[in-house]
Amino acid sequence: MFEFKLPDLGEGIHEGELLKWYVNVGDIIEEDASLADVETDKAAVTIPSPRGGKVVKLNGKVGDTLHTGEVIVVIDDGSGESKAEVGTSSSKEAESTPAAAEPQVAKKTAADTPAAKPSAPAPVASVKPADGRPVPAAPATRKLARELGVDINQVPGTGPGGRVQPDDVKAFASGDMQPVTQASVEAEGSVESTPPKEFASSAIPFFEVEQLPEFENEGPVEREALRSIRRKVARKMTTSMILVPHVAHMDEADVTELESFRTKFRQSSANSEDPGRSRLTLLPLVMKAVASLLKDWPMFNASLDPHREELVYKKYYNLGFAADTPRGLIVPVVKDADRKSIVQISSEIFDHAMKGRDGKIDVADLQQGTFTITNIGPIGGTGLIPTINYPEVAILGMGRVQEKPVVRDGEIVIRKILPLTLAFDHRVADGAQAARFVTELIRRLEDPNILLMES
Numbered sequence: 001m002f003e004f005k006l007p008d009l010g011e012g013i014h015e016g017e018l019l020k021w022y023v024n025v026g027d028i029i030e031e032d033a034s035l036a037d038v039e040t041d042k043a044a045v046t047i048p049s050p051r052g053g054k055v056v057k058l059n060g061k062v063g064d065t066l067h068t069g070e071v072i073v074v075i076d077d078g079s080g081e082s083k084a085e086v087g088t089s090s091s092k093e094a095e096s097t098p099a100a101a102e103p104q105v106a107k108k109t110a111a112d113t114p115a116a117k118p119s120a121p122a123p124v125a126s127v128k129p130a131d132g133r134p135v136p137a138a139p140a141t142r143k144l145a146r147e148l149g150v151d152i153n154q155v156p157g158t159g160p161g162g163r164v165q166p167d168d169v170k171a172f173a174s175g176d177m178q179p180v181t182q183a184s185v186e187a188e189g190s191v192e193s194t195p196p197k198e199f200a201s202s203a204i205p206f207f208e209v210e211q212l213p214e215f216e217n218e219g220p221v222e223r224e225a226l227r228s229i230r231r232k233v234a235r236k237m238t239t240s241m242i243l244v245p246h247v248a249h250m251d252e253a254d255v256t257e258l259e260s261f262r263t264k265f266r267q268s269s270a271n272s273e274d275p276g277r278s279r280l281t282l283l284p285l286v287m288k289a290v291a292s293l294l295k296d297w298p299m300f301n302a303s304l305d306p307h308r309e310e311l312v313y314k315k316y317y318n319l320g321f322a323a324d325t326p327r328g329l330i331v332p333v334v335k336d337a338d339r340k341s342i343v344q345i346s347s348e349i350f351d352h353a354m355k356g357r358d359g360k361i362d363v364a365d366l367q368q369g370t371f372t373i374t375n376i377g378p379i380g381g382t383g384l385i386p387t388i389n390y391p392e393v394a395i396l397g398m399g400r401v402q403e404k405p406v407v408r409d410g411e412i413v414i415r416k417i418l419p420l421t422l423a424f425d426h427r428v429a430d431g432a433q434a435a436r437f438v439t440e441l442i443r444r445l446e447d448p449n450i451l452l453m454e455s
Contacts, residue, residue, distance in 0.1 A: 044359035053077035137164040229328040240390040276347030284346035291337035300394040320369035393425040
């Protein structure tokens with residue numbers, strides 16, 4: 001029997017919602033056959049089978065949350081193991097990837113344990129902070145703890161505010177660090193209740209999330225669990241709006257000439273099989289202009305590290321764009337946009353958007369963005385104030401292009417006007433820098449010749 005555990009779903013992702021089974025118990029499947037669709041915080045992915053054989057057991061039903069390391073399918077691959085061993089990790093792969101349940105300590109004899117290697121500390125009861133909050137640790141650190149069979153609640157944190165770091169987990173697993181006990185927590189209670197001065201202001205004064213009223217008492221309601229992409233969006237937006245001091249700079253670009261250029265190009269490429277040519281929109285033109293400008297305004301292609309108090313200026317230019325999908329908002333990323341032509345960018349945008357709507361986009365295509373553009377123009381809206389896609393520090397919002405009367409050379413003429421909003425992190429950039437950035441962006445968008453020559 002072969003026990004297939006849910007594999008690593010990508011950076012920082014350790015769980016997903018089961019959307020669909022492609023197989024049933026008793027089915028004979030081939031290697032690489034589709035087993036299930038699992039939706040993570042970023043996208044829906046199809047899990048292939050690493051072995052061929054007969055499906056003996058399926059763990060989970062549609063709607064369940066699966067965790068990396070959990071056995072999701074048992075396959076009779078002809079390995080000869082007895083049915084009694086089904087559900088018990090007996091393969092080397094199973095031993096190296098413990099399930100996401102409570103960690104167990106395997107019994108070993110003295111002969112099995114090398115004398116030079118220190119033994120891991122004996123397990124003790126999990127100790128959590130007195131206020132009931134989870135032990136502070138990043139998702140990647142929690143994943144490492146699961147892989148090493150360590151209860152993270154027992155690991156003393158050496159990071160800021162008692163945060164558990166990856167090195168803490170490794171030291172605990174090797175026996176170089178003693179577990180946290182209830183006695184030690186009580187002994188250090190005064191220290192925990194009075195955090196270091198530099199972290200004393202981490203709580204927001206007067207801020208408290210109140211319980212919602214029982215809406216059912218007022219009338220009929222319908223409740224839906226916040227899962228997967230919708231939950232990820234909620235977390236990201238809350239983090240961004242609470243942590244980042246947003247400032248929005250607004251302006252308008254006269255894109256009459258640019259729209260004329262785009263329309264002529266689409267007409268001349270109407271028979272092209274490349275959607276980047278035949279379906280050229282305004283977004284890739286704006287994206288190309290932004291990618292070239294970020295080299296001169298590096299503060300908008302940066303991230304702020306609050307723990308090290310450092311600005312991280314990224315020398316690569318991966319531009320994300322907000323895409324509306326049936327499962328919620330996602331942000332596909334066009335990597336190295338500064339090195340690609342407008343047609344190449346247009347093709348990638350179309351490809352990512354289609355895969356996103358079908359739920360088939362790769363997780364890698366949603367990562368490593370450095371700047372985001374959101375375009376509500378095709379839907380409607382005269383303007384917007386977008387939320388920064390943290391940990392980025394800026395986002396450009398595009399409204400709907402409209403014909404408006406404007407004054408040119410003392411005369412009123414009708415021109416096509418594009419509303420623009422640059423929302424930025426005021427910890428990293430100032431209003432004057434944002435104004436100059438947007439002014440230069442407008443200059444390129446108003447003259448296609450400048451856009452093509454300088455981008």
